[in-house]
Amino acid sequence: MHRRRCRSALVALGALASLLVPTVVAAPPAAAAPSGTKNVIANLFEWNWPSVASECTSTLGPKGYGYVQVSPPQEHVRGNQWWVAYQPVSYRIESRKGTRAQFQSMVNTCHAAGVKVIVDTVINHMSGQDAGGTGWAGSSYGHYNYPGIYQSQDFHYCGRNAGNEITNYNDRWEVQNCELVNLSDLKTESDYVRSRIAAYMNDLLSLGVDGFRLDASKHMPAADIAAIKGKLSRSAYIVQEVIYGAGEPIGPGEYTGNGDVHEFRYGKDLARMFNNERLAYLKNFGEAWGYLPNGSAAVFVDNHDTQRDVGGVLTYKNGRTYALANAFMLAWPYGSKTVQSSYTFSNRDAGPPSDANNKTSNTTCYSGWECEHRWQVIANMVGFHNATQGAGVSNWYDNGYQHIAFSRTGKGYLTINDEDSAVNGRSYYAGLPAGRYCDVVHGTFSNGSCSGPVITVDSAGWFAANIPAHDAVAIHVGAKLS
Template structure:
């Protein structure tokens, strides 16, 4: 099938502008781990701490996001690229995104808005700068020397050229050699484990609720388990383990430690939306060989796949990207994460920053894409929350690119990715009779809807016209009084 030629009526109806609620919702923090009804994560990639705090109050809390994932907060090398935060030089909580005090204030503000905080933690390695230098907060460092923290004996030297990974078919290399010249920590050492746990415990003392463990594939699962055992309290753990066909290290090895990123999800979803049939999504997830949904963290794209992996949808795909996120948030598989990007035209391009290298405050739609605010995406977070735990029922497809399904008396969604409108069709939602806000196109607030209203009759049916490359979604949490 040809690549979609339309940008979707979703865009025309205000996806890019976003649909925001003006009030702040204050609630106590939920329990650690992806439990309860608020599982959606907003990945505010490279946002500075004051901007994250503000966003928790203005958008994430009111829209029902359960978590915000923030970029690595520790001291890093001095450069401008996006990846500098993944080259730590110390465990001081001071970076181009802000100071320790600003970080603590951000965590407290997000908690007050009912949003938990996940930190992207870089614990597999230190910097990749051969000549060393001075870090963001003034710490001196060498490639294998971090005064007061690590010395040369705390790193792996695997014997390959430049100590680099040369074969992903070799388990030893993947977990003991260097990933793109990043000095690889000896995570089997109790001293190193204690140092890493000390950093993570420091973050826990500041109120952090969980960790995204970067480059987990490059550490044995047992090493991560040993580090986890040294934490001062429980925390949500999600591990970055990229699946590779035929490789000896698999994501399944890591599920005993916590959730694992399912990288196949975004690539498979992009392929279906771009060139296959939405009808194939009827058993999407475990039925496609993906990880068990109970331990899977899923996303349409993230900061790595946007740049390096190819084959995924990103903000640059506009309408079709919004539709893929609508499906992800409606489909009950895994814990979903919504990407929030800044605009970039080159792979290594860093976030908007001032002359000193500090990340500037976020201004959505001006250098920052803020996909988590797009109306069709932000309002579907409420759909996900309202339907949590409800199974899929009443599946329909036309054998091609028009699908519909219910969430067992809690919600219903229909997605039309055909090049033509689907008009005059009725759908069995199985919902209580009443008038419902179409949350793809409108915000439900104060008992009213800013967009189209769908009427479900006494037998659970409704009629709707679905434009090409568009969707309609209703749920019991957006039923008009």
């Protein structure tokens, strides 16, 4: 009987080398025009602004990422934990990640590299600090008092439970009018509150921001978000955080009229296939699984919340398996893709590498910062994604278990062998033009040559390859050798 194996959370570094070695390919800066097929998002979670700017130039632009998502930029409560950024005390663009001037410079630099900027935007609530205090930039605040911005009449007081907390997610009113973990809940049905939120977002738009990830969207009625969106000074990409809960009255589908919505089931189910079930089941992964429509779904293997709070989700700690899951996501035509880029943590609340004053340190990849977006297989599969945009899936193959393969018709081919042993001596029908292609899982294509193995597709569209255990091969028309 075929059975799944147990995996260690961490894989020996030597065994990962071929998949995880970062590479940066020099390329001329692209124009900050519409990104077209370059639409993969890199979520540089808790990176400071100078480091984001540098990464846009050195890696994100050259590797073909279309967007960078940055963490909340507004003034927040003091502390080192990651979640302090999600407790705003004012709408000043000054935080432990940098000043307003540094933020502006970052946006300009990323645009010059052809990378658009999405801001993680906290608009459902303010802080969760009962005693109040002084924020990062010196603003005083109370739990329901933010001088010059909000006072007590601008918040919800649900009065149902101790501390106004949400306790019943099967009650729509409670989820949208009570407090999420003591965070003072803004009265988003108020036109005054909507206008203040829109003013903050318009300030970000004036700095050149291209889009917003709306945090805690589930805790605001979709109509309130629509009203705030209607007050924006220009169009912007919108993606909303709405966590699916089985049987709950508030579902992600009701928010699609405002923009994209995170499909949280995607990462959980993908991990389940890799960890416990069969990759063969992924043949119809997407809408057929009851997910959001393809054109509205935003997907990821993990994000900053799920990597801490959702058991079984694949993260950087899963090494090779995590790399393969991201390769599948970037090759499979469902949803808009976000690649998570983390820092190393061993406890849930741990903040990013910082100085003694809790100011976020400059990023040094692989030294406290995981930088998954640079891992060779992930970064190179962004190019695969860009080269195969618009192509359907064909030539699906599976062995019934953990070995799968498929074409993006006429443009690319991926095969993943997640069995415990190699698959040797077989050929694959890629349906690609005859020629020599760089295997972008194990090598980087640059200036017409490949730093790794080369796959030869014959005149009938076939190629032969041996696939080691827990490994993959990927080829595409954008990495065809001359």
